Structure formats: C-alpha cells, structure tokens
Amino acid sequence: MANWATLDVAIGLVVVYFILSLLASTINEAISTWRGWRGKFLGQWLENVLTDQASQTPGTSLLDRFWAHPLVSPLICQPKGMMAARTHKRHPSYISTETFSAVIMNMEPAIHTGERTVANVIDALPEGSDLRKTLEALRAEVGDDLTELRVRLERWYDDGMERVSGWYKRHVQLWLAVIGLALAIVVNADTLQLVNSLWADKTVRAAVVAEAGRTVQAGQKQTNLGDAAKEVQTIKALNVPLGWKLKRHDPRDLPHGLRSWFAKALGLLLTAVALTLGAPFWFDLLSKLVRVRGSGAPPPARDAVRSGEGEQKRSGPQSVS
Secondary structure, eight states, rough: OHHHHHHHHHHHHHHHHHHHHHHHHHHHHOOOOOOHHHHHHHHHHHHHHHHHTTOOOTOHHHHHHHHSTTTTTGGOBOTTSSOOTOOEEEEEEESHHHHHHHHHTTTTTOOOOOOOOEEEEEHOOOOHHHHHHHHHHHHHHHTTTTHHHHHHHHHHHHHHHHHHHHHHHHHHHHHHHHHHHHHHHHOOOOOHHHHHHHHOOHHHHHHHHHHHHHHHHHOOOOHHHHHHHHHHHHTTTTTTTOOOOOOOOTTTTTOSSSSHHHHHHHHHHHHHHHHHTOOOHHHHHHHHHHHHHHHHOOOOOTTTEEETTTTOOOOOOOOOO
C-alpha cells in the first residue's frame, strides 16, 4: 500500500538524518572540548562583571584576584600536550553557584578573621567596579542580612549562567550548521536522492526500516567519533545512496547539467538544515515512526463484514446521513 511505502520512506530518511546528526554532533563536541568553548564563554562573562578599570597593576585586579582565589585556582588546568610558555591556562568550563558566592563573599579572607558583615563584603571590592555596584543594589533590597545577600547573589549568578549557556548554544549551533553542510557534501547525503532511491527500491527500503527498528531498540547513547563513523558505514552498506561514485547513471555520480546541479545543491542543503536539529530530535521522531510502523493496521471490529479489498462495514442497520 502506498501509505505504508510513504511511512517506510520517512523512516528511512529519518534514520539517515539521525545517524548523520550523531556524527555531526560528535564532531562538534570534540571541537568544543578541544577549543574549550565552555570555559571561554564563562571567562568572557566573568571578565565582563569583574573587570576593574581602576587597577592597572598586573595581578591586583578583581578578575585576577578571583582566578587566584584558593577555591578557584585548583580548577584551572594546563591543556595536555601543550607547552605552558605558549599557551594560557585553560579556564574551567563550569564554576558552581556555591563556589562563586563563597569567593565573592570572602574576597579578602586574611583581612576579616571575625564574623563578616555585608559592609565587609562590599568594602573588599574595588570602588566603581560593576560587581560592587551589583552588591550595593542588592544591599538596598536585603539590608544588612548577609545570608539573604548570598542568596540574592547566587540567584544573580544563576541568571548570568543562563545567558552564558545561550551564548554557547548559539555558537555551537552555528558550528553544527557548518559541520552539517560539510558532512552532507563529503558523504553525498542528498535528501532528494535518498527519497527517490528509497521509494523506488523496496528491498533497500525494507532493509533500512529493519535497521531503524534495531537502532530504536538499542536506544540513544553516548558515542565517540569512531562509533558514529561505524554507524554511517552500517547504513551505507544497506545500499543507501551515500558517498560519491563517478559512474554514469549511478545515483552517487556527479550531476550532469544545470538542472541536476541545482537539484543536488538543494538536496544537500536540505540535509544540512535537517542535521542542525540534532540527534535527539531525530531519535525521538524515529522512535515515534517506528512505533506507528510496528502497530500495523487497526484490527477489524467484531461485527465487521468485509465487502471488498481492505473495506469493512458493521453488520446490522446502518445510519444514513
């Protein structure tokens, strides 16, 4: 039936999208870790809120004092395989809310050995710094309640981390789009060609649907670059038209003619856009489609009487509309 063939083509296309998205996401995460993007965005936010324009002496600014604090300095590491003389120490990718508030509330632990007050906390910060202005604004709301000041400071920090997370996600999404386009071109993942091949070849379609069922049954799990590449090879071994092959009348051949080049560019672009949605999106959709495919046609009613090919009606008097 045509409707089941359409569903099978959709399942085949989605499983290809999922596997390629998995590979693209794995590459993206590897680049992110190598470049330390999370740490860079966190460091940028801290630089924005801790920069002290008044301090000109190296090591004495509020930002330098923050990184040198005993609670933070152990979190800074030197990238492996890189010489310290040629690189900067890598900032941590995450600083907990409790650690941040503890550092700010005890910026000068050696000076105040007794019970600290709100005034002590604010006086330890440079005049005119953005962080001091923030704490003074919070003090206007909570008064001299040190515990409440810490709560409000942590809430303010959490809001800042949400913005940092947004910066990181937008940056990663941009790179995912670039990686997705490059991957679509390298493996020749042409959406239009995939649809045509799956629709025309029932054997390939059935094999891909079976592979989709195994993929859903295995579940989504963390994979490394090698495992993701093996998944691409597995789906390619099912005669899905992935990869390039310079052979006339082969779906993997280079386009011939302006119209064919336009169709190829459109197909690759559609694949690249699809990969930006990410592997979790396509796995969820694949799971739903496989469940629909596995449920089959609805069973006939007990009192149904067949009167033709695939047609059924209930026995007894029928209402006339």
